[in-house]
Amino acid sequence: MPFIPHTEDDIRAMLEAIGADSIEALFDEIPADLRIKHLDGVPETMSEPELARLMLERAEQDGRPLNFIGAGAYEHHIPAAVWEITTRGEFYSAYTPYQAEASQGTLQVIYEYQTMMTRLMAMDASNASLYDGASALAEAVLMAVRANRKSKSRKVLMPVAVHPAYRATTRTIVDNQDINLVEVPYDPAGGHTPVEALKQYEGEDITALVISQPNFFGILEDVDALTDWAHANGALVIAVANPMAAALLTPPGRWGEQGADIACGEGQPLGVPLSSGGPYYGYMCCRKEHVRQMQGRIVGRTVDRDGRTGYTLTLQAREQHIRRSKATSNICTNQGLLVTASTIFMAIVGGAGLQRIAAASHANTRALVERFRDNPAIGPVFDRPCFHECVLKVGAPLNTVLPALAGDNLIAGYDLGQDYPELEDCLLVCATETKTEQDLDHYVEAMNRVVGDATAGRTAKPKMA
Amino acid sequence: MLIFEHSRPGREAPGHSPRELADVSDIPAGLLREDVPGLPEVSELQAVRHYTRLSQKNFSIDTQFYPLGSCTMKYNPRACNTYAMLPGFLARHPLAPASNGQGFLACMYELQEMLKDVTGMKAVSLTPAAGAQGEFTGVAMIRAYHDARGDSERSEILVPDAAHGTNPATATMCGYKVREIPTLKDGDVDLEALKQAVGPQTAGIMLTNPSTLGVFERRIQEIARIVHEAGGLLYYDGANLNAILGKVRPGVMGFDVIHMNLHKTFSTPHGGGGPGAGPVGVSERLEPFLPVPMVGHDGERYHWITEKDRPQSIGRLSAFMGNAGVLLRAYIYARLLGREGMHRVADFATLNANYLMVKLREAGFDLAFPGRRATHEFIVTLKRQKKELDVTAMDFAKRLLDYGYHAPTTYFPLLVPECLLIEPTETEAREELDGFVEAMVKIQEEAETNAEVLKEAPHTQPVRRLDDVRAARELDLAWMEN
Numbered sequence: 001m002p003f004i005p006h007t008e009d010d011i012r013a014m015l016e017a018i019g020a021d022s023i024e025a026l027f028d029e030i031p032a033d034l035r036i037k038h039l040d041g042v043p044e045t046m047s048e049p050e051l052a053r054l055m056l057e058r059a060e061q062d063g064r065p066l067n068f069i070g071a072g073a074y075e076h077h078i079p080a081a082v083w084e085i086t087t088r089g090e091f092y093s094a095y096t097p098y099q100a101e102a103s104q105g106t107l108q109v110i111y112e113y114q115t116m117m118t119r120l121m122a123m124d125a126s127n128a129s130l131y132d133g134a135s136a137l138a139e140a141v142l143m144a145v146r147a148n149r150k151s152k153s154r155k156v157l158m159p160v161a162v163h164p165a166y167r168a169t170t171r172t173i174v175d176n177q178d179i180n181l182v183e184v185p186y187d188p189a190g191g192h193t194p195v196e197a198l199k200q201y202e203g204e205d206i207t208a209l210v211i212s213q214p215n216f217f218g219i220l221e222d223v224d225a226l227t228d229w230a231h232a233n234g235a236l237v238i239a240v241a242n243p244m245a246a247a248l249l250t251p252p253g254r255w256g257e258q259g260a261d262i263a264c265g266e267g268q269p270l271g272v273p274l275s276s277g278g279p280y281y282g283y284m285c286c287r288k289e290h291v292r293q294m295q296g297r298i299v300g301r302t303v304d305r306d307g308r309t310g311y312t313l314t315l316q317a318r319e320q321h322i323r324r325s326k327a328t329s330n331i332c333t334n335q336g337l338l339v340t341a342s343t344i345f346m347a348i349v350g351g352a353g354l355q356r357i358a359a360a361s362h363a364n365t366r367a368l369v370e371r372f373r374d375n376p377a378i379g380p381v382f383d384r385p386c387f388h389e390c391v392l393k394v395g396a397p398l399n400t401v402l403p404a405l406a407g408d409n410l411i412a413g414y415d416l417g418q419d420y421p422e423l424e425d426c427l428l429v430c431a432t433e434t435k436t437e438q439d440l441d442h443y444v445e446a447m448n449r450v451v452g453d454a455t456a457g458r459t460a461k462p463k464m465a
Numbered sequence: 466m467l468i469f470e471h472s473r474p475g476r477e478a479p480g481h482s483p484r485e486l487a488d489v490s491d492i493p494a495g496l497l498r499e500d501v502p503g504l505p506e507v508s509e510l511q512a513v514r515h516y517t518r519l520s521q522k523n524f525s526i527d528t529q530f531y532p533l534g535s536c537t538m539k540y541n542p543r544a545c546n547t548y549a550m551l552p553g554f555l556a557r558h559p560l561a562p563a564s565n566g567q568g569f570l571a572c573m574y575e576l577q578e579m580l581k582d583v584t585g586m587k588a589v590s591l592t593p594a595a596g597a598q599g600e601f602t603g604v605a606m607i608r609a610y611h612d613a614r615g616d617s618e619r620s621e622i623l624v625p626d627a628a629h630g631t632n633p634a635t636a637t638m639c640g641y642k643v644r645e646i647p648t649l650k651d652g653d654v655d656l657e658a659l660k661q662a663v664g665p666q667t668a669g670i671m672l673t674n675p676s677t678l679g680v681f682e683r684r685i686q687e688i689a690r691i692v693h694e695a696g697g698l699l700y701y702d703g704a705n706l707n708a709i710l711g712k713v714r715p716g717v718m719g720f721d722v723i724h725m726n727l728h729k730t731f732s733t734p735h736g737g738g739g740p741g742a743g744p745v746g747v748s749e750r751l752e753p754f755l756p757v758p759m760v761g762h763d764g765e766r767y768h769w770i771t772e773k774d775r776p777q778s779i780g781r782l783s784a785f786m787g788n789a790g791v792l793l794r795a796y797i798y799a800r801l802l803g804r805e806g807m808h809r810v811a812d813f814a815t816l817n818a819n820y821l822m823v824k825l826r827e828a829g830f831d832l833a834f835p836g837r838r839a840t841h842e843f844i845v846t847l848k849r850q851k852k853e854l855d856v857t858a859m860d861f862a863k864r865l866l867d868y869g870y871h872a873p874t875t876y877f878p879l880l881v882p883e884c885l886l887i888e889p890t891e892t893e894a895r896e897e898l899d900g901f902v903e904a905m906v907k908i909q910e911e912a913e914t915n916a917e918v919l920k921e922a923p924h925t926q927p928v929r930r931l932d933d934v935r936a937a938r939e940l941d942l943a944w945m946e947n
């Protein structure tokens with residue numbers, strides 16, 4: 001029996017000890033009419049070799065295309081040691097560290113993680129993770145509403161240039177809490193969120209402003225001006241920062257005169273594989289004065305009875321298991337193992353290493369875009385600097401271009417028209433440090449050819465479109 | 466020692482990042498960071514050794530019996546990890562087209578189908594990241610359902626007083642008031658109190674069955690009738706699904722919406738706090754409100770089901786599809802179990818729990834619900850020990866660590882004083898259970914003869930009891946060089 005150690009003797013002896021005739025008898029408190037008779041929807045047991053064959057086939061079925069999509073999940077090199085250590089049984093199969101003395105490993109890892117994140121983001125405090133970047137933004141909005149005691153409006157300014165799925169997730173999660181999410185447009189030429197777009201809210205009661213660095217288009221926002229505007233208008237600043245970018249760019253804690261109040265986002269770039277979207281983790285940092293409003297677990301350093309240093313979960317009065325209906329969030333299980341991976345990743349790669357990866361990703365994306373200089377059909381949509389993603393206008397319909405490029409083993413980018421109708425046939429493209437010169441050449445050659453074919457085809461048969 | 470204390474300026478682990486800093490002069494200087502982030506500067510070996518050693522300071526299923534009630538700490542098969550981490554799965558970008566994910570999507574679709582069958586629900590969405598997010602999803606769907614019918618005055622969610630903290634916290638997040646329903650002495654919900662509590666203000670009830678008290682709610686059909694007649698819906702907190710996997714379908718009990726904790730029942734790892742996966746299942750009337758994305762199958766190809774296909778969906782819960790890698794592990798586990806294995810989960814989880822319960826009772830321990838069968842777990846109360854010997858559930862828990870056993874869940878549920886909620890799971894051998902009983906007996910003897918040894922426990926761990934008051938008062942959440 002899979003994973004069940006009982007011998008016939010065990011079963012007999014155990015039933016005898018219990019005083020029951022059969023295992024069946026142990027279910028005598030369950031009304032008979034509730035009992036399952038068949039499980040037809042579950043296939044027959046598989047042995048491990050059969051299973052191995054099935055999974056190998058399925059994993060290989062999808063090939064290994066060269067990926068140029070970012071859009072919230074980024075392909076970076078992960079040192080082999082990261083997941084070798086992370087999947088050690090002692091980390092992998094432990095529960096939440098409620099019994100602190102028997103969980104010092106996990107607790108110290110989280111304390112180190114919190115230290116690394118506060119340094120990377122230049123913030124005072126970090127929690128031990130939320131589910132992912134998008135749900136972290138939703139929690140940050142709820143946190144800001146509690147933390148900004150001077151504001152009564154529950155009005156949060158949400159730029160349209162924030163990741164569309166983050167905005168959608170935030171809507172779902174705060175939907176029943178009477179919070180007003182107000183969209184702020186982006187500048188059609190620069191792709192950034194201009195301070196002028198905020199002017200109409202001056203003098204109003206605004207609870208918080210969300211600032212994404214870089215924004216969904218890969219464009220660098222003028223974070224100092226936006227932050228100062230928010231603080232001058234009594235609003236808190238929620239930074240949504242790519243942690244890899246934060247190694248190279250001004251970190252949220254240093255934006256403007258006072259810095260962001262809350263920083264949150266997706267931890268995936270720090271050592272977590274793409275794996276179809278998860279498990280990733282949401283990070284969240286804040287200023288000291290807001291720590292008691294932060295959601296999720298937090299580890300503190302303390303001493304034991306002999307005065308020895310040790311680590312423990314702290315400020316638990318914020319959490320559901322203590323505060324129940326008055327907790328800061330319902331979150332319980334978080335994304336602990338991913339934090340373990342990220343901590344090991346940051347330790348091995350180091351601060352200077354992160355900067356070099358970030359810079360190489362930036363340079364690769366810029367090099368890719370520059371290779372289209374001679375093709376008038378293809379080029380950047382926005383004229384402002386970007387980090388490691390860029391919006392390319394492709395002079396042909398993406399619903400023919402993308403499948404054609406798939407034939408060249410390329411996943412060529414994210415079709416922005418899905419979320420921004422005004423950006424029809426615009427592609428969000430990302431080339432991280434993992435891409436070689438040959439990869440870029442291959443991309444450019446294939447794209448030029450496919451777009452060329454498509455345009456020629458359209459000229460020849462205009463009715464087809 | 467912290468990793469930062471191994472750090473030396475200029476040391477690094479080469480080969481993991483480009484050698485040179487690429488030109489970034491096109492980025493305005495004002496947007497660039499002025500310093501290098503203060504991360505450790507260590508060699509690869511130093512990092513590997515440091516984190517390997519830290520791992521050795523943990524209790525885990527792989528190293529210890531871990532009878533943590535309500536958490537289902539069963540063996541996490543290694544095959545689930547190995548085959549979920551095949552390079553093809555790890556490399557797949559979440560926004561790659563479905564044509565580039567037929568192998569992965571097939572697994573997800575089949576998992577949806579299997580979960581439908583074992584729970585008796587009409588449709589399943591895999592996207593919630595953990596139990597609590599599943600709860601949020603379920604209650605948000607209950608709200609969307611009432612709203613869609615123009616029945617928007619319903620303002621209350623009923624929650625038994627034994628419920629897990631996530632239940633009331635979830636109701637609040639969904640904008641509901643929480644009303645608690647008391648529990649009877651035998652562990653079942655107080656039906657008279659329930660009848661008094663329901664009314665036109667009732668949006669629904671959140672129930673765990675078996676309850677967090679380790680007993681099966683025998684009058685569940687009656688509860689379903691009372692709540693449904695009042696116009697409310699029933700939410701099933703699936704944290705305890707292991708007790709009935711392959712035995713009873715929540716759908717048949719009358720539940721309208723459920724979540725499953727795949728990191729419990731489907732043996733995906735807890736990872737020292739997560740990740741989990743909390744798929745939701747619904748009856749027909751809630752299907753339009755399910756969160757997206759889901760996976761569809763047109764007979765030939767697998768595809769994503771999105772907002773466009775589901776205009777009434779409550780929306781999305783995360784940037785992509787949720788904890789895909791966890792779902793893959795659960796899928797593999799389900800295939801390894803198969804139909805026969807699935808039927809046996811509840812059988813052997815229940816056999817182990819009842820055996821352990823009887824053995825502890827024979828050894829002189831008091832059960833919280835002595836007249837009841839154990840489900841997959843049960844509660845021992847140390848109220849008597851507290852009164853007679855001044856030792857607490859906490860003292861027993863800490864002393865168990867010295868004997869090499871992870872402590873059962875203590876001080877939850879809040880209803881039972883000095884409780885130990887004990888869940889052995891089906892994957893433990895009888896000798897392990899006997900060893901645990903022996904340790905409990907020895908600790909009881911110590912409590913009677915030398916209570917100090919309990920109060921000062923643990924003695925064998927990397928640290929002794931920690932000063933939690935100081936941790937909260939003198940907050941030290943990030944290391945600073947002196």
Ligand SMILES: Cc1ncc(COP(=O)(O)O)c(C=O)c1O
Nearest residue numbers: 332333535595596597629704741
């Ligand atoms: C009864 C019960 N309900 C809900 C939860 C919450 O699940 P999760 O931790 O996956 O969010 C848990 C587990 O922690 C639980 O034991």
